Amino acid sequence: MTKTPGVISPVPGSDSFFLDYMKFIQECPEFVQHFQFDDDVAIISVQTEFMRTLFGANVDDKSRDENNNNNEMNGLHDSDSDEVENMGQVNVESQSTLPSIFNHGMITDAAHKFFHAGKLLQTCCYNEELHRWQPILMSWTGKQNKETYSAHFFTLFGSIVSRLKLNNVDIRLSTFQSIIATVVDFSDAQRAGFQLAYQKFLTSTEYGIQFQIREWELSSSPYQFPSAEEHYSVAIGLLKGCRQHWKKSVTRVSQNHHVIPPEKQSEFHGYIDDLFSAETIESFTDMMEIIKSTFPNTRDWLYWLSKAEHGGLLFPILQSQNFEHLEGVYLFSMSKF
Numbered sequence: 001m002t003k004t005p006g007v008i009s010p011v012p013g014s015d016s017f018f019l020d021y022m023k024f025i026q027e028c029p030e031f032v033q034h035f036q037f038d039d040d041v042a043i044i045s046v047q048t049e050f051m052r053t054l055f056g057a058n059v060d061d062k063s064r065d066e067n068n069n070n071n072e073m074n075g076l077h078d079s080d081s082d083e084v085e086n087m088g089q090v091n092v093e094s095q096s097t098l099p100s101i102f103n104h105g106m107i108t109d110a111a112h113k114f115f116h117a118g119k120l121l122q123t124c125c126y127n128e129e130l131h132r133w134q135p136i137l138m139s140w141t142g143k144q145n146k147e148t149y150s151a152h153f154f155t156l157f158g159s160i161v162s163r164l165k166l167n168n169v170d171i172r173l174s175t176f177q178s179i180i181a182t183v184v185d186f187s188d189a190q191r192a193g194f195q196l197a198y199q200k201f202l203t204s205t206e207y208g209i210q211f212q213i214r215e216w217e218l219s220s221s222p223y224q225f226p227s228a229e230e231h232y233s234v235a236i237g238l239l240k241g242c243r244q245h246w247k248k249s250v251t252r253v254s255q256n257h258h259v260i261p262p263e264k265q266s267e268f269h270g271y272i273d274d275l276f277s278a279e280t281i282e283s284f285t286d287m288m289e290i291i292k293s294t295f296p297n298t299r300d301w302l303y304w305l306s307k308a309e310h311g312g313l314l315f316p317i318l319q320s321q322n323f324e325h326l327e328g329v330y331l332f333s334m335s336k337f
Contacts, residue, residue, distance in 0.1 A: 033137070034155040042118070042142030045155045051136045054101045054127065055163035098169065098179075101125045106182045107133065108153075108190070109242070110141070118142040121149075123156055123182070136160075149193020154200055156180075161207045172218075173211040181238045185245045186313065191236065198235035203228050241313035249301075259297040268295060278317050 025032060030052075034045040104126040114120040121141050127134040137159065139152045157180060164171060171179075180198075184190050202208035216223040226234070250272055254260045260268045271291050278284035292302055305314075 033159060034139075034151060036151055037142075040143070040145065040147040041151050043139050043148050043151045045137060045139040045152055047137050047159060051134070052159070052163055054125070054134065054136060055099050055160060056167040098164075098171070098175070100128050101134070101136070102179045103128065105178075106136075106180065107242075108182050108184050108194075110185075110190075115140065119144070121152055123152070144187075144189055146189045146192035146196055149187075149190045150196040150200070151193075153194050153197035157197060157201045158205065158207070165207070173215050176211060177234075177238055181240075183240050183242050184313070185242050191239060191313070194239060195232050195235040198238070199228055199231040202226075202231045236313075239313055243314075246314055253298065253301055259301075260295055264295070276315060278315070281317060284315065284317050 030049065031046050032044060033047050034043060036043050102125065106123055106125055108121070108123045111120040111122070118140050121139040122135045123137045124133040124135050126132075137152070137156045139155075141148050141152070160179065161176065182194065184194065202212065212225055216225070250269070254265050254268055268291075271287060271294070275284065275287045275291065278287055288302055288306065292299055
């Protein structure tokens, strides 16, 4: 093995990974966006040049309107398509300057079996030219905690904003929030990681500070800079839970005959539909009570759903309420359970 400049000495075996990695970084300096291994974080985030060029592919208003009417979203669950479409209504001062890749919001999900160790975490946007969901940042993650998820999202936010600035696309905070609106699974670590990344990005980066200064400059009323805790709370409003994960959860529960008797599966699914379409908090809580009393063995499942950080990501009536400050608190009285 030849010596590597700047390294004490090359070594055989698994330790040579570090030398191979250093050589790889020299040959592909823009590919690895973030590399971190410590007590809290284990992550390698990568991004190709093609992914970065998508951030600069502008379209005019006419083609944007036409593409927004295109419902052909192959490679994604239909239920998720609806969620992303609703989240992707970008608030833009000059909408024609934004890349079309941001028309439909984002989806972040993990593939648990892609690697023998760790998992593959991807954030995707919808590519209107390919008619496919396109990864814009991919990470190998060795830990499933909020700090590792935060590292992924923080890198994502920085890559988006820096590329827009490079292409002279000036956006406001509301537009940035619309761009990064994301469908996630119901992992507490993933949700909290997104919130931590948003909080850190708005309070510790040049871009984040500039967003807030611009809001202060353009505000017609007295503007108060949000605290770090307020940024953390705002971030949960930019997330929605994946309906496909929710449907799988409902299916698992309904097929457990100890929880739902086979002859009552249809009744259970009807109650779930009513729960999802509830138009008031009162009707939502009443339906929760009906399901619990009719199917007592759903108690633990309903208890998990009733947490603000879970139900608030999924149910429309809860998404419309201001539950951000209730993180870690159950939406409904524990006595009901």
